[in-house]
Amino acid sequence: MIKKDKSYIDDNSPILYFIATPIGNLKDITLRALELLQQADIIACEDTRNTKKLLSFYQIDKPLFSLHEHNEISAANCLIEKIKQNQRIVYVSDAGYPIISDPGQILAKICLQNNIKISIIPGASAFLMGLLGSNIDAKHFYFYGFLSPKANERIKQLKSLQSIPDTLIFYESPHRIKQTLDAIKQIFPNRQICIARELSKIHEEYIRLNTNEINQINFDELIGEMVIIVQGQTQQQEIDKAFLIDEINNCLKQDNLKDKETAKLIAGRFNLPKNYIYDLILEIKNKQN
Numbered sequence: 001m002i003k004k005d006k007s008y009i010d011d012n013s014p015i016l017y018f019i020a021t022p023i024g025n026l027k028d029i030t031l032r033a034l035e036l037l038q039q040a041d042i043i044a045c046e047d048t049r050n051t052k053k054l055l056s057f058y059q060i061d062k063p064l065f066s067l068h069e070h071n072e073i074s075a076a077n078c079l080i081e082k083i084k085q086n087q088r089i090v091y092v093s094d095a096g097y098p099i100i101s102d103p104g105q106i107l108a109k110i111c112l113q114n115n116i117k118i119s120i121i122p123g124a125s126a127f128l129m130g131l132l133g134s135n136i137d138a139k140h141f142y143f144y145g146f147l148s149p150k151a152n153e154r155i156k157q158l159k160s161l162q163s164i165p166d167t168l169i170f171y172e173s174p175h176r177i178k179q180t181l182d183a184i185k186q187i188f189p190n191r192q193i194c195i196a197r198e199l200s201k202i203h204e205e206y207i208r209l210n211t212n213e214i215n216q217i218n219f220d221e222l223i224g225e226m227v228i229i230v231q232g233q234t235q236q237q238e239i240d241k242a243f244l245i246d247e248i249n250n251c252l253k254q255d256n257l258k259d260k261e262t263a264k265l266i267a268g269r270f271n272l273p274k275n276y277i278y279d280l281i282l283e284i285k286n287k288q289n
């Protein structure tokens with residue numbers, strides 16, 4: 001059944017506002033967001049300590065209610081009851097948009113199941129800011145969010161994105177950034193990449209490089225919050241891949257080398273990651289079998 005909710009028709013029907021909050025600079029919030037926070041009876045939030053900082057900056061003092069990924073269903077049901085009793089409720093996550101790699105999806109679902117409208121109040125977004133500053137094609141993009149924390153799973157996920165022509169966008173936590181960038185170097189050789197760091201904060205920085213240059217990064221200096229933007233697959237990369245496969249085939253036919261030695265030789269010749277060439281050798285051999 002088709003259902004239409006018009007957020008701006010003031011028919012007194014129950015509604016929950018999902019408000020985007022700053023991702024660093026506390027001034028990045030809309031007037032409408034501040035108005036709704038000021039008018040709320042209860043501000044539901046991911047982490048009360050975090051939201052208190054934002055509210056005290058704007059001298060807003062309201063009762064807070066905690067809804068995070070570990071209590072989302074029970075907390076959402078509790079909020080629904082409060083909305084049904086005509087309490088004005090808004091929801092904010094720690095930064096940026098709720099729902100985007102943050103809690104809120106279940107809350108939104110439960111609201112709609114209970115005929116409570118949802119309205120999104122726009123604001124700062126880390127992945128959009130990162131994409132815009134990356135200097136990588138922003139016409140078509142694929143936002144992936146967080147990769148798996150497990151190394152094998154992460155490689156599998158990256159491989160599934162290898163042939164996508166659209167720009168790829170990832171979130172990553174600072175303590176996994178090295179492992180993730182190493183995996184990106186292996187799976188996406190010779191692509192433009194941008195690490196957009198500490199956006200809207202004092203140390204904001206866009207690091208633009210080629211994935212083949214990832215080993216030149218000083219990881220001790222790569223701290224804070226980061227978005228990773230990677231160029232999608234291009235026709236040129238496809239041609240490069242076909243060319244490399246030819247080179248590998250020639251090497252396999254002529255030289256009596258082990259696969260690992262062939263990988264080392266070709267990788268050295270074209271300044272590419274060894275693992276990438278080794279994977280191509282396996283791909284060639286799998287096709288032959």
Ligand code: SAM
Nearest residue numbers: 023096097100101126171172198199225226227
């Ligand atoms: N809901 C948020 C949004 O709309 O962007 C995302 C929350 S997610 C839990 C946190 C991740 O977003 C971080 O690990 C990082 O990848 C990215 N992020 C958040 N703030 C950032 C900032 N100021 N600079 C760079 N990346 C940021």
